[in-house]
Amino acid sequence: xxxxxxxxxxxxxxxxxxxxxxxxxxxxxxxxxxxxxxxxxxxxxxxxxxxxxxxxxxxxxxxxxxxxxxxxxxxxxxxxxxxxxxxxxxxxxxxxxxxxxxxxxxxxxxxxxxxxxxxxxxxxxxxxxxxxxxxxxxxxxxxxxxxxxxxxxxxxxxxxxxxxxxxxxxxxxxxxxxxxxxxxxxxxxxxxxxxxxxxxxxxxxxxxxxxxxxxxxxxxxxxxxxxxxxxxxxxxxxxxxxxxxxxxxxxxxxxxxxxxxxxxxxxxxxxxxxxxxxxxxxxxxxxxxxxxxxxxxxxxxxxxxxxxxx
Amino acid sequence: xxxxxxxxxxxxxxxxxxxxxxxxxxxxxxxxxxxxxxxxxxxxxxxxxxxxxxxxxxxxxxxxxxxxxxxxxxxxxxxxxxxxxxxxxxxxxxxxxxxxxxxxxxxxxxxxxxxxxxxxxxxxxxxxxxxxxxxxxxxxxxxxxxxxxxxxxxxxxxxxxxxxxxxxxxxxxxxxxxxxxxxxxxxxxxxxxxxxxxxxxxxxxxxxxxxxxxxxxxxxxxxxxxxxxxxxxxxxxxxxxxxxxxxx
Ligand SMILES: Nc1ncnc2c1ncn2[C@@H]1O[C@H](COP(=O)(O)OP(=O)(O)OP(=O)(O)O)[C@@H](O)[C@H]1O
Ligand SMILES: [Mg+2]
Numbered sequence: 214x215x216x217x218x219x220x221x222x223x224x225x226x227x228x229x230x231x232x233x234x235x236x237x238x239x240x241x242x243x244x245x246x247x248x249x250x251x252x253x254x255x256x257x258x259x260x261x262x263x264x265x266x267x268x269x270x271x272x273x274x275x276x277x278x279x280x281x282x283x284x285x286x287x288x289x290x291x292x293x294x295x296x297x298x299x300x301x302x303x304x305x306x307x308x309x310x311x312x313x314x315x316x317x318x319x320x321x322x323x324x325x326x327x328x329x330x331x332x333x334x335x336x337x338x339x340x341x342x343x344x345x346x347x348x349x350x351x352x353x354x355x356x357x358x359x360x361x362x363x364x365x366x367x368x369x370x371x372x373x374x375x376x377x378x379x380x381x382x383x384x385x386x387x388x389x390x391x392x393x394x395x396x397x398x399x400x401x402x403x404x405x406x407x408x409x410x411x412x413x414x415x416x417x418x419x420x421x422x423x424x425x426x427x428x429x430x431x432x433x434x435x436x437x438x439x440x441x442x443x444x445x446x447x448x449x450x451x452x453x454x455x456x457x458x459x460x461x462x463x464x465x466x467x468x469x470x471x472x473x474x475x476x477x478x479x480x481x482x483x484x485x486x487x488x489x490x491x492x493x494x495x496x497x498x499x500x501x502x503x504x505x506x507x508x509x510x511x512x513x514x515x516x517x518x519x520x521x522x523x
Numbered sequence: 524x525x526x527x528x529x530x531x532x533x534x535x536x537x538x539x540x541x542x543x544x545x546x547x548x549x550x551x552x553x554x555x556x557x558x559x560x561x562x563x564x565x566x567x568x569x570x571x572x573x574x575x576x577x578x579x580x581x582x583x584x585x586x587x588x589x590x591x592x593x594x595x596x597x598x599x600x601x602x603x604x605x606x607x608x609x610x611x612x613x614x615x616x617x618x619x620x621x622x623x624x625x626x627x628x629x630x631x632x633x634x635x636x637x638x639x640x641x642x643x644x645x646x647x648x649x650x651x652x653x654x655x656x657x658x659x660x661x662x663x664x665x666x667x668x669x670x671x672x673x674x675x676x677x678x679x680x681x682x683x684x685x686x687x688x689x690x691x692x693x694x695x696x697x698x699x700x701x702x703x704x705x706x707x708x709x710x711x712x713x714x715x716x717x718x719x720x721x722x723x724x725x726x727x728x729x730x731x732x733x734x735x736x737x738x739x740x741x742x743x744x745x746x747x748x749x750x751x752x753x754x755x756x757x758x759x760x761x762x763x764x765x766x767x768x769x770x771x
Contacts, residue, residue, distance in 0.1 A: 262612045266769045283769075288614040298609035300533070302540045314529040315615050343540075359609070 215240040215367055215398050216261060220270035222422075223256050230256045232422030233270065238415075240366075243389070243399040245413035247406070247507060252419045254402040255295050258369045261400070262292045275366060291365035295372050295402075297356040301345040305336050305355050308344060309362065316363040330358040334384060349376050357385060361392075368392060370401040374408060386412060406507060418510055425510050434501045440474035442482065443467055445495040455491040474498065526615040530623030537597070538627045544593050548631040549638045552586035556639055559705060560646055567706055575648045579639070580660075580731040581704030584724055586635045587668050588695030591675035592688075594628035598679025599688035602768065617765035621676045628672040629665070636664065651737035660734035663746055667727050670754035671695075677761035680768065704728050723749035 216238035223231040230253040238244050246254050259265040261272055263283040271278065277285040299308050306327050313323030331340045334354040344352060353376055360368065370389075374382045389399055389412055403409050409416050410430045418426040418433075426433055445467050446452045452468045459482050461470035472478050479496070486493055538544050559582065564574040598621070601607050610620050640648070652660065675691060682688035701715065702708075702724040708716050719725055726742035726749060733740045 264608055264611055264769055265771075284614065287612060290612065292609070292612040294605060294608055296605050298605040300537065300606055301604075302537050303533070307536070311529055311533055312609075312613075315526055315610075315613055317525060 218272040222269040243413045245409035246402045248419035289366040291360045292369045293360040297352045306340045312359045312362045334358045367398045433506045440472045441499045442470045442472045443497045458489045526619040527622045530619045531626045534623035534627035548635045556582045579643045580728045590632040591671045592692030594675040595679040595688040595691045599682045625672040632668045650735040652735045656734040660731045666750045673757035680764040
């Protein structure tokens with residue numbers, strides 16, 4: 214296990230941000246940490262990357278304790294925080310060369326590495342401009358490039374693609390893919406569930422200081438329910454009539470019917486509707502998305518909490 | 524070691540690009556000197572000539588105050604902006620991040636000192652020092668500036684906002700007036716005189732003044748002890764504080 218936490222707690226004043234967090238990450242995995250704003254995702258990453266001390270519990274990274282063996286931890290990780298940590302008054306190139314030098318690259322190697330990363334993140338044209346003049350997305354790209362200067366064993370990415378255009382996002386995803394093939398473990402947080410779906414082989418949902426769901430994207434989706442058929446009619450009346458035949462829930466001219474996702478079931482629904490002379494205009498099948506998972510988890514948890522306090 | 528060199532390069536580049544910082548470091552001390560020599564000089568002393576000779580060491584120490592303030596402010600800025608978070612997550616010592624700031628601070632001060640001495644000479648400053656005395660005077664100033672820069676770095680780490688870091692400037696600019704920088708302590712009321720005679724700046728100024736004007740040095744060891752002691756304490760304090768950022 215490259216990351217192992219046990220009963221990790223962190224408080225800021227009277228707010229308990231992490232409340233006995235237990236989390237393990239296997240080497241080579243891509244873990245996506247999800248959670249609503251303020252769930253403690255950034256705090257978790259800050260504790261694991263030795264930026265913030267936990268108040269209780271233990272956390273080990275590559276077997277090193279984040280509190281007692283911080284220097285060893287820093288030797289194997291790399292971090293892109295939620296907010297760009299770049300020098301505004303240096304150029305993009307200078308920022309990259311600086312990090313490469315700090316990573317013990319010799320001067321020519323540092324320069325070469327900077328050129329390579331500027332190219333990869335589409336910053337070659339802006340390389341010799343001060344970062345102050347960069348757009349938000351350019352700054353973010355530089356920030357990411359800076360954490361990819363050296364190949365770490367564990368890479369923390371806190372909302373790596375927030376604010377990036379689709380092209381840059383794909384660049385980032387490709388870069389992450391390359392690292393994963395190299396055996397780098399990725400620990401990322403994101404608000405884009407599509408991103409988690411695409412990149413992560415394991416998703417952990419954080420809420421109220423603890424883990425509320427943990428598993429592959431598919432497992433999480435299945436936990437919310439199976440496939441749903443959306444049947445669209447020409448009018449709401451038609452939809453209501455169809456509901457009397459096949460069941461389901463109506464929303465305007467749309468009828469949603471739970472399904473097992475099989476062709477046989479779809480056939481039967483359409484045959485029944487045809488017999489009842491309810492004309493279906495369009496049919497679409499939906500797997501639950503991570504958004505559904507997320508919403509149901511967070512809502513369920515909020516209801517449970519309300520129940521406790523009531 | 525490479526890390527410290529890289530950080531020094533960074534801080535020097537950043538201060539070169541911060542025009543306000545350069546203005547603050549060089550122009551202000553020069554203006555202060557003109558003010559003292561031409562505006563107060565006549566009232567305080569018998570002749571402009573002798574007052575220039577008297578006041579230059581005081582101005583040099585005053586400019587270390589400006590320098591220290593801008594150092595504290597840039598350290599705070601770094602810590603608050605999150606750049607330091609990146610450095611703190613990397614396998615480099617906190618010592619090297621602060622070393623960058625301190626060395627840049629010393630370099631800015633060296634520039635300011637040269638500017639002040641140059642302008643002073645234009646105003647009639649005629650130091651009687653030998654080359655050896657110049658070296659000793661500048662060496663002592665360097666040690667003092669180094670100590671003060673580490674102290675400023677420590678303040679910079681403590682301060683949560685750049686504005687509160689700039690408060691250091693208030694003290695740094697005030698303290699030299701309670702010393703022999705601008706008027707001999709003999710002219711002060713007894714209680715103030717006691718304070719002035721026993722604060723660290725007075726022996727430093729007295730030693731630099733004696734060296735530059737070719738007079739016998741009386742408080743050299745005291746100046747050295749104060750500066751060296753301050754350096755050791757400030758260095759230890761600053762690096763200790765830096766290590767504690769993670770406890771916030
Ligand atoms: N330095 C701090 N001082 C006080 N409270 C803090 C501090 N840092 C974080 N918090 C609090 O801790 C909680 C968790 O913050 P954190 O940044 O870890 O959330 P997050 O899951 O990353 O949220 P987001 O999705 O908005 O980035 C929040 O309630 C926040 O207000
Ligand atoms: Mg966050």
